[in-house]
Amino acid sequence: MTVSFRAENCVGCGLCEITCPKSAINVYKIESGYHAEIEGCIDCGVCTVYCQYGALHLDSSPYQKILDRMHYSKVEVEGCVYCGICAENCPRDAIDVEKRLEKEKVRNGFIRIGEGCIQCRNCVIFCPTDAVRLIRGKPVIDESKCIYCQICQASCPKDVIEIHCDSCKLSMEYAISGDIQISDSCSLCLTCEKVCQFDAIHVNRLFEGEQRFIAERCLGEECSICMNICPNSAIGYEYGEGKVVVFSDACNYCGKCEKYCPGDAIEIVRHVSDRYTEIHLPEKRRDYHEIRALVSVDDSCIGCHFCEAVCKIAKDAEMSAIRGEVELEGCTTCGLCESVCPMGSIKIVERY
Structure with missing residues (x-):
């Protein structure tokens, strides 16, 4: 039994590194994303509990047994x-909705279209005669095709469509059933909870916290690293006498912004939610100032200055003129310059 690392889910936030009681995990920035070295692990499961993105997994551990006893799940669904709106809006594609038409609940009907369509497309998907279309956010039924079966009415969660049939005497019942699956890559961003119009989905966060912004350390308007690298798009800026970093409730306190801020202007403080006090989460055990960034720029660079536009460190170092490998002072290996380079000329890796 050992902790497995799923590189495709890792965002490099470093929570596993700074909380591992044995300092057994090192996550490195590599050219293709992130790589984890795990050595000296005691299978306690702290890292798997802390990871917000499903990048670490352990089949059985003391922490997992506690979660199982509490019947914990990242997301609860009822009603x-x-x-499918939650799945359409999930920024990490962590939700899969399967819908089925329960034909035994369906009967036949005349046409009246009301207001309130949420564009779930149930009516379009399940119409047996292809009579329904959504036009400008509202269902439109082609009466030349409609057989008044009332499938569209039975499948509308907002009762926007009314079909009447003199020969139908059964009472109507919502006719859609299905399954909803939440993957480990769910990052607890609350998007699904916000977009659900039926209050049917609820996100459970194991811990809460606060974000502290130290304005005097911020590199100013020229730096947007924290906003651009936030996995949950939870950071924005306000400007008055100076720049202020503002956090939305999509923040899950992963600390990626804190790790990669070149000015050390952000501090994330976490504590266990009152609902889950059985879980003990260790204090921070890693100082990321020990990271050295190795930046490589190859000859395919066209000097477009995109890298310098998104990073003040790159701008101050005149990165567009660099060729070969160089250690940039102040670089935190956030990878933003690498991600915006149109030529794929930039590679960043970490060195300890």
Whole structure:
């Protein structure tokens, strides 16, 4: 039994590194993303509990047994109408909705279209005669094709469509059932909870916290690293006498912004939610100032200055003129310059 690392889910936030009680995990920035070295692990499971992105997994551990005893899940779903809006809006594609038409609940009907369509497309998907279309956010039914079966009415979660049939005497019942699956890559950003119009989905965060912004350390308007690298798009800026970093409730306190801020202007403080006090989360055990960034720029660079536009460190170092490998003072290996380079000329790796 050992902790497995799923590189495709890792965002490099470093929570596993700074909380591992044995300092057994090192996550490195490599050219293709992130790589974890795990040595000296005691299988306590702290890292798997702390990881917000499903990048670490352990089949059984003391911490996992506590979660199982509490019947904990990242997301709870009750009263779902399977409209699929949560899946469409999930920024990490962590939600999969399967919907089915329960034909035994369907009967036949005349046409009246009301207001309130949420564009779930149930009516379009399940119409047996292809009579329904969404036009400008509202269902439109082609009466030349409609057979008044009332499938569209039965599948509408907002009762926007009314079909009447003199020969139908059964009472109507919502006719869609299905399944909803949440993957480990769910990052607890609350998007699904916000977009659900039926209050059917609820996100459970193991811990809460606060974000502290130290304005005098911030590199100013020329730096947007924290906003651009936030996995949950939870950071924005306000400007008055100076720049202020503002956090939305999508923040899950992963600390990626803190790790990669070149000015050490952000501090993330976490504590266990009152609902889950059985879980003990260790204090921070890693200082990321020990990281050295190795930046490589190859000859395919066209000097477009995109890297310098998104990073003050790159701008001050005149990175567009660099060729070969160089250690840039102040670089935190956030990888933003690498991600915006149109030629793929930049590679960044970490060195300890």
